[in-house]
Amino acid sequence: MADLKVTTFCVVTGASRGIGKEIAIQLAQKLGPNSSVQLVARNQQALEDTADKIRERVDGSVQVRCVAADLSNVESVTNANQEIFDNVKDISTFSHAILVHNAASLGDTSKYARELDDVDSLQKFCLLNMSGPISLTSAFFKVFGHGKDSLRKTVVQLTSDNGTTPYKTMHVYCMAKAGRDMFFRVMALEEPEVRILSYDPGAVDTDMFKQTLSSPDKDLVSTVGDISKQTYFLKPEQSAGALVKALEEDKYENATVVRAYDELGMKVD
Amino acid sequence: MKMPLSLRVPTLGIVTGASRGIGRAIALQLAKRIGPSSSLYLTARSKQGLEETAHVISKEVNNNIDITCISSDLSNEKSATKLTDNLFGDLRKRKPDFSHAILVHNAATLGPLGKYSREVSDAGDIQNYCLLNITSPIVLTSLFLQLFGENSGLRKTVVQLTSRSGVLPQKTMHLYGMGKAARDMYFRVVALEEPQVKVMNFNPGFVNTEMFSGLQGSVDADFRASRIFLSEQSYFLKPEESAGAMLTAVEEDKFESGATVLSYDVMDIDITK
Numbered sequence: 001m002a003d004l005k006v007t008t009f010c011v012v013t014g015a016s017r018g019i020g021k022e023i024a025i026q027l028a029q030k031l032g033p034n035s036s037v038q039l040v041a042r043n044q045q046a047l048e049d050t051a052d053k054i055r056e057r058v059d060g061s062v063q064v065r066c067v068a069a070d071l072s073n074v075e076s077v078t079n080a081n082q083e084i085f086d087n088v089k090d091i092s093t094f095s096h097a098i099l100v101h102n103a104a105s106l107g108d109t110s111k112y113a114r115e116l117d118d119v120d121s122l123q124k125f126c127l128l129n130m131s132g133p134i135s136l137t138s139a140f141f142k143v144f145g146h147g148k149d150s151l152r153k154t155v156v157q158l159t160s161d162n163g164t165t166p167y168k169t170m171h172v173y174c175m176a177k178a179g180r181d182m183f184f185r186v187m188a189l190e191e192p193e194v195r196i197l198s199y200d201p202g203a204v205d206t207d208m209f210k211q212t213l214s215s216p217d218k219d220l221v222s223t224v225g226d227i228s229k230q231t232y233f234l235k236p237e238q239s240a241g242a243l244v245k246a247l248e249e250d251k252y253e254n255a256t257v258v259r260a261y262d263e264l265g266m267k268v269d
Numbered sequence: 270m271k272m273p274l275s276l277r278v279p280t281l282g283i284v285t286g287a288s289r290g291i292g293r294a295i296a297l298q299l300a301k302r303i304g305p306s307s308s309l310y311l312t313a314r315s316k317q318g319l320e321e322t323a324h325v326i327s328k329e330v331n332n333n334i335d336i337t338c339i340s341s342d343l344s345n346e347k348s349a350t351k352l353t354d355n356l357f358g359d360l361r362k363r364k365p366d367f368s369h370a371i372l373v374h375n376a377a378t379l380g381p382l383g384k385y386s387r388e389v390s391d392a393g394d395i396q397n398y399c400l401l402n403i404t405s406p407i408v409l410t411s412l413f414l415q416l417f418g419e420n421s422g423l424r425k426t427v428v429q430l431t432s433r434s435g436v437l438p439q440k441t442m443h444l445y446g447m448g449k450a451a452r453d454m455y456f457r458v459v460a461l462e463e464p465q466v467k468v469m470n471f472n473p474g475f476v477n478t479e480m481f482s483g484l485q486g487s488v489d490a491d492f493r494a495s496r497i498f499l500s501e502q503s504y505f506l507k508p509e510e511s512a513g514a515m516l517t518a519v520e521e522d523k524f525e526s527g528a529t530v531l532s533y534d535v536m537d538i539d540i541t542k
Binding site for chain 1: 346349350353385387388389391392393395396398399400403405407408411414415435439440446447449450451452453454457458459460461463489527
């Protein structure tokens with residue numbers, strides 16, 4: 001079992017809605033006094049709402065900060081990476097640092113791969129889904145150190161079965177998840193003291209899930225429609241709860257995909 | 270029983286990173302095996318390297334194929350866009366009468382292997398890496414497919430050079446592994462979406478190239494040592510062997526579209542011995 005009830009510095013990206021919002025709210029409640037939670041997303045107002053919900057549920061000593069950042073251009077990503085850790089004056093006040101890479105996008109699911117000829121939008125996609133999280137992780141290590149005697153660290157990255165199974169019109173989404181999964185597997189080899197959780201949240205009722213309905217692929221749309229009627233179509237709070245449970249149980253193998261469905265004991269292929 | 274599909278037909282071939290190493294070998298092998306009235310488009314950063322490749326081809330191949338060399342830096346947006354404009358602009362103007370069009374994504378880089386993954390900090394640098402290794406192949410593929418529409422008379426092949434690093438994590442192969450895993454998956458989706466196109470993820474094996482030598486730039490001593498060990502094995506290939514295996518696999522046409530084809534399997538070499 002991992003003790004989450006310690007003074008923790010915690011970052012959650014994409015914390016303005018969906019799974020990210022729920023992860024932030026549930027994880028914050030597990031942390032110890034004097035913890036500091038940074039919520040990162042584009043929408044300042046939505047972040048404030050997440051922050052309010054957290055403050056209602058945690059001890060007054062837990063600090064919640066909103067960092068509004070547009071993670072679609074290099075300059076603002078670089079600035080955000082700095083701003084997120086701005087108020088870390090003395091890392092020895094923390095016993096644990098957690099970084100949750102939840103922010104992501106689907107890419108243009110209304111197009112087939114043969115229509116993806118715009119360098120700029122593809123690069124923006126890479127930045128949000130791959131380059132940004134990589135640079136943020138590096139900033140995280142720079143602040144909290146690395147190696148055997150360094151501060152306890154946990155990195156969580158939200159992945160998907162799309163990282164191992166190809167689907168029509170899910171081209172860049174599949175690609176980014178496969179890429180990220182491998183990146184963090186390399187990191188797991190290089191940083192054996194860091195806990196790395198690659199988390200497959202399952203099929204979850206979020207705006208992102210609804211976006212798949214824009215696909216011109218009838219099979220995909222039909223499958224997605226079917227899924228939304230199943231008992232295994234999760235609410236964000238269920239999926240987030242399973243993630244927190246996995247963190248607490250601390251049994252997962254670093255950077256090996258952990259499925260919400262397995263945590264919840266649900267039999268889903 | 271699957272019949273081989275002869276390469277010796279009028280072919281449009283596009284090879285990236287054709288200035289040296291496996292890319293040069295692929296360009297040469299392709300030139301040797303395709304039919305008259307073929308066109309080869311070779312791209313890389315080094316104009317000199319491309320010209321040498323073209324020179325080697327003209328010396329060794331008497332095949333009446335025309336070769337166009339376009340120097341371009343696929344890690345630079347402006348340069349990459351210029352390439353696609355020139356290359357596909359040229360192709361759109363022609364009334365090409367090819368039987369086979371083959372696009373080979375060979376150009377790639379190792380990434381900052383002098384650092385561990387925790388030190389890969391500059392978002393701009395990582396973006397440049399993505400542009401060369403991921404985005405440019407995506408855009409080139411898209412434009413390639415758009416060139417021919419649903420023309421079912423034309424055989425279409427897309428090959429991307431991958432690596433074991435795309436499936437097996439290794440220290441300091443962070444961006445490189447990510448890029449290969451990403452490409453492998455992307456092209457599996459392309460294979461699903463484009464049943465008229467044969468897509469191959471080609472693992473060239475361990476090949477004696479400058480890129481392989483470049484692995485000695487890894488900050489990890491064990492990893493460096495492992496590469497030296499590989500370079501001493503009988504299965505350490507020459508570029509022409511690997512390139513030949515790739516084209517043989519294309520010709521034999523036994524692979525499932527979207528599958529990973531390993532050079533050693535084509536060559537019937539068992540590297541576990």
